[in-house]
Amino acid sequence: MARIKQPMSNRRRIILGIVGIAFIVVGYSVLSNIQKNRNPSDTTIPNLTQFQDGFVEIFKPRKSELEALLNPDAPAKPPWIVVDVWATYSRLFKAMVWASFISVVLGTLMGCYATIESLFSWSLSFLSKIPPTAMLAVFLVIATIFKWDQNMMFIMLVGFGITPTLIQSIYLAAKYDLHKDEIDKAYTLGASNIELIWNVVLRKILPKIIDGIRLTIGPAMVYLIAAEYSLGSEGFGYRIRMQGRMLNMNVVYIYLTFLGMTGLLMGQSMIGIRKLVCPWFGSK
Amino acid sequence: MDNNKIILDIENVSQWFETRQGILNVLHEINLQIVQGQFVSLVGPSGCGKSTLLNAILGTVPPKKGTISAGGIPVLGPNRNVGMVYQHRSLYDFMTTEDNVAFGLMLDQTNLFQRLFMPWYWWPLRKKHMEEARELLNKFKLGHAHKHYPEELSGGMKQRVSVAQSLIMKPKILLLDEPFSALDEAMKQEFQEMLLGLYQENLEAKKKGEPPPYTVIMITHSIEQAFYVSDRIIGLSKNWNDEERGQAGKTFGATKMWDKCAPVYHPDDPRDFDLFFAAQQELNQVVLREDAPDADRNDHVSFWSDLEKGVGTGVTMLRSNQ
Numbered sequence: 083m084a085r086i087k088q089p090m091s092n093r094r095r096i097i098l099g100i101v102g103i104a105f106i107v108v109g110y111s112v113l114s115n116i117q118k119n120r121n122p123s124d125t126t127i128p129n130l131t132q133f134q135d136g137f138v139e140i141f142k143p144r145k146s147e148l149e150a151l152l153n154p155d156a157p158a159k160p161p162w163i164v165v166d167v168w169a170t171y172s173r174l175f176k177a178m179v180w181a182s183f184i185s186v187v188l189g190t191l192m193g194c195y196a197t198i199e200s201l202f203s204w205s206l207s208f209l210s211k212i213p214p215t216a217m218l219a220v221f222l223v224i225a226t227i228f229k230w231d232q233n234m235m236f237i238m239l240v241g242f243g244i245t246p247t248l249i250q251s252i253y254l255a256a257k258y259d260l261h262k263d264e265i266d267k268a269y270t271l272g273a274s275n276i277e278l279i280w281n282v283v284l285r286k287i288l289p290k291i292i293d294g295i296r297l298t299i300g301p302a303m304v305y306l307i308a309a310e311y312s313l314g315s316e317g318f319g320y321r322i323r324m325q326g327r328m329l330n331m332n333v334v335y336i337y338l339t340f341l342g343m344t345g346l347l348m349g350q351s352m353i354g355i356r357k358l359v360c361p362w363f364g365s366k
Numbered sequence: 367m368d369n370n371k372i373i374l375d376i377e378n379v380s381q382w383f384e385t386r387q388g389i390l391n392v393l394h395e396i397n398l399q400i401v402q403g404q405f406v407s408l409v410g411p412s413g414c415g416k417s418t419l420l421n422a423i424l425g426t427v428p429p430k431k432g433t434i435s436a437g438g439i440p441v442l443g444p445n446r447n448v449g450m451v452y453q454h455r456s457l458y459d460f461m462t463t464e465d466n467v468a469f470g471l472m473l474d475q476t477n478l479f480q481r482l483f484m485p486w487y488w489w490p491l492r493k494k495h496m497e498e499a500r501e502l503l504n505k506f507k508l509g510h511a512h513k514h515y516p517e518e519l520s521g522g523m524k525q526r527v528s529v530a531q532s533l534i535m536k537p538k539i540l541l542l543d544e545p546f547s548a549l550d551e552a553m554k555q556e557f558q559e560m561l562l563g564l565y566q567e568n569l570e571a572k573k574k575g576e577p578p579p580y581t582v583i584m585i586t587h588s589i590e591q592a593f594y595v596s597d598r599i600i601g602l603s604k605n606w607n608d609e610e611r612g613q614a615g616k617t618f619g620a621t622k623m624w625d626k627c628a629p630v631y632h633p634d635d636p637r638d639f640d641l642f643f644a645a646q647q648e649l650n651q652v653v654l655r656e657d658a659p660d661a662d663r664n665d666h667v668s669f670w671s672d673l674e675k676g677v678g679t680g681v682t683m684l685r686s687n688q
Contacts, residue, residue: 262426266444270444270445272445272446274473274478
């Protein structure tokens with residue numbers, strides 16, 4: 083029997099990974115088969131043929147029956163997947179960029195200056211405890227008052243959800259990852275405060291910033307999909323709700339798989355970026 | 367005395383801290399003048415205020431009473447006149463060895479705006495800084511490791527890079543905080559030789575009539591290392607009394623109890639271990655032993671009077687063009 087934390091060869095690791103995925107596929111196939119035997123027209127646990135139909139459905143250019151009747155020459159609208167990918171990921175990207183920028187600036191300043199830390203630390207702790215999905219009603223009111231469009235509202239909601247936590251993680255890194263000696267050393271080399279922040283603090287905590295952003299992709303997706311599910315008129319959340327209602331699970335599962343794959347890709351890309359720009363981090 | 371320029375002047379420095387138990391006196395009326403080119407070791411038992419004095423010289427914790435000036439400029443905070451090599455965290459782990467060494471030059475000769483928005487100005491300068499850094503690393507026998515990160519270096523190599531990182535700035539004084547404590551014997555030897563090499567440069571400069579380039583103050587627990595690489599040893603202790611106050615050290619804090627010159631040898635020359643041993647024994651009796659009998663604080667402070675009598679060795683004894 084293997085000891086706890088006993089190392090493993092890469093080959094074995096890959097084989098076991100494939101076995102894990104195979105388990106899911108086989109388990110699903112068995113379930114789907116059982117369900118099909120009970121009810122041949124069931125769509126809740128679709129089989130391979132139904133998935134093919136789902137693929138065709140989401141990649142099909144769209145034209146409503148009314149549009150086709152009124153204006154037969156009008157070009158068809160892009161397929162669902164194109165519309166939804168653009169809507170969801172552009173919202174996610176904008177929210178992540180803004181949240182990251184604000185978090186890096188405020189978190190770093192909080193870690194460096196006790197005054198800024200005192201000013202924001204309690205309020206941020208409070209804000210980070212409010213689930214952003216519970217704030218949907220508030221955002222709806224604010225969006226009406228400030229005449230925000232749907233995109234803006236979702237971006238603000240995701241930003242509200244992830245920014246306080248991200249600020250806190252960056253602030254803690256800036257405060258505790260840098261030893262006093264490293265700061266004094268920079269002063270003895272002639273650094274000004276702004277140079278110390280730019281050349282020492284930010285470079286030292288850069289891997290933590292990248293990891294912090296990577297870890298907030300998941301929660302950001304949760305908030306965004308939940309918001310689109312409740313209030314959206316396009317995007318992954320909206321499509322999952324609409325297709326789920328009609329029990330078109332062949333479309334829903336493809337969307338979920340797509341979300342999982344892109345989440346994985348984004349996470350791995352962030353790890354790759356961290357390795358590229360911070361080769362010193364975790365080198366031993 | 368005229369031959370020697372005072373580079374560090376510590377005048378009547380006392381330091382105390384407020385604790386829950388009341389006032390804790392750490393240092394009492396320290397007076398110290400360090401000559402340019404000297405390699406001074408600061409020794410004393412744990413808790414005697416060596417690090418407090420070092421922090422005061424560095425400017426991170428200014429003294430409550432008294433003044434400190436480096437090169438004639440009062441020390442008001444950490445600045446580029448006083449270089450520092452810490453025991454552990456002198457190098458930035460996110461920079462390569464050469465980046466670490468060139469870091470000070472970058473900060474000194476450019477500003478952030480130039481580095482971000484004036485590449486035509488900054489890049490040629492950057493190349494020059496790297497060349498200077500590599501040159502210094504070669505001098506310290508570290509040229510092969512210029513692309514390594516600190517994590518990839520041994521303890522002794524890290525210490526030598528840290529010294530290079532500070533020396534490239536040509537500070538008026540270089541402070542070393544327990545530089546030998548984390549090193550094994552072989553590394554200690556390497557580092558010792560490097561320091562002795564720098565001291566030889568001081569002697570040669572003085573002989574030529576030039577100002578000695580390196581002034582070093584080192585805190586160490588090891589009396590042995592102190593004697594090997596210093597030309598002057600300062601001992602701090604609380605075991606002192608005076609005529610007016612009797613056994614005052616325990617109340618008023620540590621003060622300078624030992625200030626004498628020490629022989630420095632060329633790295634290749636044999637050392638007189640008997641001489642070392644005798645001095646070590648005496649220093650141990652006066653300064654280091656917890657149960658040492660209280661002594662008058664001037665009994666073993668004879669550096670300047672010895673110098674006037676012509677007793678001693680090292681840069682202070684050399685006349686220019688000698």
